[in-house]
Amino acid sequence: MDEILDGLTQIDCDILVIGGGTAGPMAALKAKRKNPKANVVLLDKANVKRSGAISMGMDGLNNSVIPGYATPEQYTKEITIANDGICDQAAVYRYAQECYGIIEELDEFGIRFQKDENGEYDVKKVHHIGTYVLPMPNGDTVKKALYRQLRKARINIINRYMSTRLLTGEGRVAGAICVNTRTAEFLVVRAKAVIMGLGAAGRLGLPTSGYLMGTYENPTNSGEGYSMAYHAGAGLANLECYQINxxxxxxxxxxxxxxxxxxxxxxxxxxxxxxxxxxxxxxxxxxxxxxxxxxxxxxxxxxxxxxxxxxxxxxxxxxxxxxxxxxxxxxxxxxxxxxxxxxxxxxSEIGFCSGHSASGVFVDEHARTTIPGLYAAGDMANVPHNYMLGAFTNGAFAGLDAADFIADVDFAAFDEGEVEAERNRVLAPTKRDDGIPPNQIEYKTRRLVNDYLQPPKVTAKMELAQKRFEEVRDDMEQGMYVQDSHELMRALEASSILDCADMAAAASLYRTESRWGLYHNRVEYERDNENWFCHTILTKGEDGKPAHRKQDVKPYVVEIADEEKDAYDKQRVDPSVAAE
Amino acid sequence: MPLAQTSTTVPVIVNDDLCIADKGCTVCVDVCPLDVLRIVETDEGNKTAFMKYDECWYCMPCEADCPTGAVTVNLPYLLK
Known part of the structure; x- marks a missing residue:
């Protein structure tokens, strides 16, 4: 194991789901149930049994909308206000309407939710306005319950393959290029639709402990989803709205x-x-x-x-x-x-994660990205504050929509040269005799992220960060060296992390106002609703660097009264009544 | 540019006496999200799991899923 081997295999499937954590398994299950003839492949960098943010389970649902306790309208309003108004409500509203059905399904999988003496769900209040937190007494069994369902549904599972680039052609998605993390052999997957559930960019900032993997997020979630979407040309929304916990x-x-x-x-x-x-x-x-x-x-x-x-x-x-x-x-x-x-x-260190903030690949209420046939769900898609239940529910939306999408299309043709170019990029660190190991490239990138990108955000510091990142990129592209295929996985992760660092700096510089409290506290700029009540969309520009545009927030589905809009700004306890 | 060999304590400890890697068990290696465990032959000629890469999230599937209780996850020294 870990030897670097030369190899390339190509397989075809109808729907490729990348990431077997939370959103991915639900997407695969829903797609397969809707179209039992479809060949659905679920691919993971680790092992689906224990991969992703909920590897060991979860203690509760933080955002359940349960009839009798909360309404979809109330939840949509709460999340819109919590996310400072920058919210296309359709996706949040659809989630709020349909998440209860997902809870019932999870219940059928054997995942129990806390009930009171009358057999009603025992929902708790944690948010500012409504009541949405539902404890899971056997939350440690989530992954096992999901895995049983995947086996039962005959989903094809491929473990220990890391996807590195998406393939596109004919204006839509065509598949993905993947590398075996234990042999460095390549797998090209042609697919009619691709669903990405690759989790947060959780290895962006460096934890104060200095331990590279001592992150808040599962450190396998190193931002590949963001990086692959970027290189494929998809739009990414509001990346300056960091996750900080x-x-x-x-x-x-x-x-x-x-x-x-x-x-x-x-x-x-x-x-x-x-x-x-x-x-x-x-x-x-x-x-x-x-x-x-x-x-x-x-x-x-x-x-x-x-x-x-x-x-x-x-x-x-x-x-x-x-x-x-x-x-x-x-x-x-x-x-x-x-x-x-x-x-x-x-x-915490900074990261991208819509699970708790709003930074993610732009998607609509069907989990569609800006590239036809390409979907994203869970922590890497931009539905704000969507937590674990959001990953399940939006994953379900992606699976259902993809099942329809593949009915009308064949494989998109792509440029074979892209595969060759990607093999050369990936394997470059294996072709050198010595050089800089990936852990040093990664450490330096992440230390610079802490030094220059952590809020409060300062323009001059972020511009310096961009210069330093360029130097690290040169080192990475010209001098990174790996000794085995495990290190090669880390080298590829270092590359995603650096992409995310570049995007974090660029997105933060673009939005010249302060919003989302600490997440985008730009000390030189006040809140500016006139110019910045909008999404920012980051794409890969013609010059290969981040390009930006503003995008209107869609008209609200649920109206919010003016006096409610700043409910989340009133967080500080009034000292005159605080004594208790 | 030669590479240095810097020592580091590792958080995941495997009890060789309890580990049944000899019988073909690879559960801890299989479930680790970060893929940091491997099987090695000991001086006595038995196989056992060990932590090859110090890249641990101290998340515990290796300990929880080990059929013989051979694996213990400690906290990495830098943050314990």
């Missing part, structure tokens, strides 16, 4: 106020005082978090030590089993007992 310091997993909040836990400053009214993750909330840290009242903590023993035990039971189960080891190692100490929190 409040996490457990050093451990870098969520402190999980979503679990602890409804049980009485809250985010506090060093004095143990509450300073934000609402623990739901938004740019405005992160700005308050940042201000508290910088303002001398930090560190910031998750406070649970005022709660009753049985409550703390229950919080521990959930948080130490599901999503990031090494959390218990981490606290034990530092002697942190939730009953006695508060849990120190910090600000």
């Amino acid at each position: 409040p996490l457990i310091k050093d451990y870098n997993g969520p402190a999980c106020a979503y679990v602890a909040g409804p049980m009485g836990g809250y985010t506090a400053n060093a004095k143990g005082e509450r300073f934000i009214e609402c623990d739901y993750w938004s740019g405005q909330m992160m700005q308050e978090f940042y201000d508290e840290l910088q303002g001398g009242k930090g560190p910031v903590y998750l406070k649970l030590n005022h709660l009753a023993e049985e409550t703390v035990s229950e919080i521990e039971r959930v948080l130490h089993i599901v999503e990031r189960p090494t959390r218990g080891h981490f606290h034990a190692g530092r002697g942190t007992d939730y009953r006695k100490q508060m849990i120190e929190m910090h600000i």
Whole structure:
């Protein structure tokens, strides 16, 4: 294993789904059920059994719209306001209408959701306005339940192949070029439709621990989806709306106020005082978090030590089993007992992820990108704040639409020269006798991201970043060296990370206003609704560098009254009533 | 430009006595999202899993899915 072999195979399928985490499996299942004759291939860089953001499970649905607790109109309004108004509501509204059906389906898969003594869903309030958080008592079984369904539906699964470039032709998608991560052999997949579910760009900033893989996101999610969409010519929306999250310091997993909040836990400053009214993750909330840290009242903590023993035990039971189960080891190692100490929190590295913000490949309410036949869903598509249930639901939309799309088309012809060019690009680091290993290229890129791109955003710093990134790119293209196929995978990831870093700088420079709280806090510019109440769309320009355009926000489906529009700006607790 | 050999402690530890890689088991290698585990032959001639690449998300499928409880995931030193 890990030897570099020479090889190239070509296969055909009707629908290629890239990424077997959350959105991908649901897309594959829906497409196959709608068209049982279709040949659906699900491809993953890791192993579908344990791949993606929910590798070890998830503790709950953060955005369920359940009849009796919330309405699609209310949810659409909430997410529009939380995302500072920049939202094509059709995709959010469709999600809100149909996610309940997906919950019922997941329930049939054997994934249980918390119910009260009357058998009703036990939904909790975490957001500013509505009630959408539904705990999953056996959330550690999600991937296993999904995998059983994939086997039952006879989805063709290909593990340990990393896709590196999309193929296009005749004005639509034609397939993808993939590399085996353990042999470096190539696989060209011709497909009539391609669904991308490659997750966040989670390895963009460097965590403060300095450990390359100690990221908030599963570090396999290194931005290939963004990079491939970019090189294929798709539009990417609002990339300047970074993901930045409040996490457990050093451990870098969520402190999980979503679990602890409804049980009485809250985010506090060093004095143990509450300073934000609402623990739901938004740019405005992160700005308050940042201000508290910088303002001398930090560190910031998750406070649970005022709660009753049985409550703390229950919080521990959930948080130490599901999503990031090494959390218990981490606290034990530092002697942190939730009953006695508060849990120190910090600000995460930056990334792209629509799961919690809005940066992603542009899609409509059918999960269609700007390239016909190419779909995107989950953390890498731009439906704002869509979390795990959004990945499932939008993945379903992609699968259903792709099943129709392939009925009318044959394989698009593509330029064979593209395959040869991609082989040369990918294998270049294997052809050298020595050089710079990919971990150093990656470390330097990500350290520069921290130095120059982290908000508050400063024009001169971001321009410097662009210069440094160019130098790193030269080093990468001319001097990167790998010794085996595993390192080659890391080299390809380093390339995606650098693409994402370039896009982050370019998108942030383009939008000359401040929006989304800390996510796009440009210190030289105020909010400017007159010029910037719009999406920004980034594409690959003629010169091979990012090009930009503005795109109107589509007229709202659900009207928002003027006095409601700034509901998420009022996050700070009024000190006169804060004492408790 | 020769490459240095820099030592690093690894977070994933495998108990050779419990590991059944000799019987053909590769579960931990298969499930690792970052693909950092491999099988190696020990000095005694047995096979065992080990962490070849220090690129760990401390996520735990290797520990959770190991059929014999041979795998322990510790936190990487830099962040523990």
